[in-house]
Amino acid sequence: MASQNRPLSPHLQVYKPQLTSVMSIMHRATGIALAVGTLLLLCWLIAAATGERAFNDVQAFNASWIGRLLLLGWSYALFYHLCNGIRHLFWDAGKGFELGAAYRNGWLVVAASVVLTAAAWIWGYASMGAF
């Protein structure tokens, strides 16, 4: 018979969020978001294969504020999942696991994902001749 006083793992509601735990669930959330967001990208490609009208419709949606917002979310999710995925691959190799290192490479991933997203959008607007 199990003891009534045995330690239980804390419920999520009373568990203090930490960088490591928040980043972990973010990796999963961005993965799901990317799976859904890929459908949007697919519409673009299928529209290009269908014809000019369909393609222009999708382009117009992408250029709308909701389209841009979705693309911004998609691009950030992609860069976050990419950077944190590389962090995971290092962990799989047994590197960067110590507490201090996990926090350092965690912040590095956060910074890199923001910088890369900004860079991609600046590049995108630059190629549209916005600057």
Next chain:
Amino acid sequence: MSLRSPLGKVRGLGSAKEGVVHWWAQRMTAVALIPLVIWFVASIAAMAGADYSTFRDWIATPMVSILLVLLTIATFHHAQLGLQVVLEDYVHTEWLKIACIGLVKFAAIGLAVATIFSIVRIALG
């Protein structure tokens, strides 16, 4: 007491009945996706606002078509492997879990085929 050897246990006797195949495929597709995704996002950013014919000409370039097909295969394989783990973690009704995983796998294959067909159609047309 188990009479199974440690080797026997890892060879297809985990909860997924497939040992480390799933884990390994997730990592291999992840590694493949690193350069493919960087190339793709850079290309899309460089072509922001491109018109219909520019976009099609780009896709029809042989190297681009090949890389897009590779990106499609790696993306959908990686995505369905990841979604499978999420479903295994959170859906606890056995029949529903199997139905959801099946749906994700069928959808991934269907969408991947639709994508590849679109790329080939543009590349050859």
